[in-house]
Amino acid sequence: MSASRRDHLVETATGLFERDGFHATGIDHILAVSGVAKMTLYNHFKSKEELIIAVLDFRDRQFMAWLRAQVERSANSPEDRLLAIFDALESWFRTDTFNGCLFLGATLEYADRDHPIHVQAAIHKRHVFDYIMSLAEQTIGLDARLLSQQFLVLYDGAISVAHTLGAPIAARQARRAAEAILDAQG
Amino acid sequence: MSASRRDHLVETATGLFERDGFHATGIDHILAVSGVAKMTLYNHFKSKEELIIAVLDFRDRQFMAWLRAQVERSANSPEDRLLAIFDALESWFRTDTFNGCLFLGATLEYADRDHPIHVQAAIHKRHVFDYIMSLAEQTIGLDARLLSQQFLVLYDGAISVAHTLGAPIAARQARRAAEAILDAQG
């Protein structure tokens, strides 16, 4: 067992939360799947809520690293990279573990905007926005802020449509919309 | 009590599910808030799942009627109406009961695509798409299908961003993106 028990727990819980949601996934189920003892969990996390926050933090780092790598491998100019985000989305949608956005799910299940889980989930969306923004700022002649806000809408919309309708092609439609926005501004 | 007990139950449950989610809202809580007896509920619905499906059906009809009325009151040409959808969204986002998309939440909490609840929730998204499509088809010179798909992405994206980041302004950004798409096609 190379990874620590804590990491193993977080990774297992991530998969289960992503598949079934937060309330629907019980502590006992996470323990059974991960093969970890209950007291070990409560030794590392003082509550389920704290575990969820750790999961959101882990998934944020993991996903952002994956997204950056995917984008930077397939495109070089900032403009192409902005569009490559949607190509990355499509390949994510086509994995068989895709089940919508874990973070959006967290904000829906813990809707109170001050709830620690909601706050933690919102941080991820900020990270996505910041990444888009960093690419937009490298492209001269753009209203970087407006464009980033619009791209974030396309980004989240593609995820939602792909999930609710089971239509990975939503990513391509979002990309074409993004191209139209770029053309209108550039 | 003018409305039937059944209707009263469905409307109360809609509000609670919208605020707290499905798994987090217990039957007993719905009964306490609505002031209905447990056996009355189980007389009308054979399970919580059946109640949820009734809620999704009710909310679909209610929301679509509201959206149509809002759009048709504020714009006359099909093209203006396509854009007025996003104005309607913004006024929805600014209500103090706005809590993201109930239907998207349903598909996340019941992720299995064959689950009756997931199926029922997806129907609503189809209805939104069909409405957009009906407007797009009245506007000549458009690839109605592609445009509708892109608008649906903007529609869902605006809801998601508005909810996760608490930013009703996402609707206006979506509208500007929609204008760019229209300009590019028209």
Add this chain to the structure above:
DNA sequence: GTGCTCCTATACCAATCTGTCTGGTTACGA
């Protein structure tokens, strides 16, 4: 060896979950 830390295993707790059962009340129509 002794102690310390991390882990397992299992029993347990109180609360809550969905759903059932019983028995009584209210309203209304024939």
Add this chain to the structure above:
DNA sequence: TCGTAACCAGACAGATTGGTATAGGAGCAC
């Protein structure tokens, strides 16, 4: 007035929830 249908109130069942308590095993440093 009688019957019936809808509803209420509350107890109850069985499973599951998040979380705690207890006892002991395994690996490692001194």
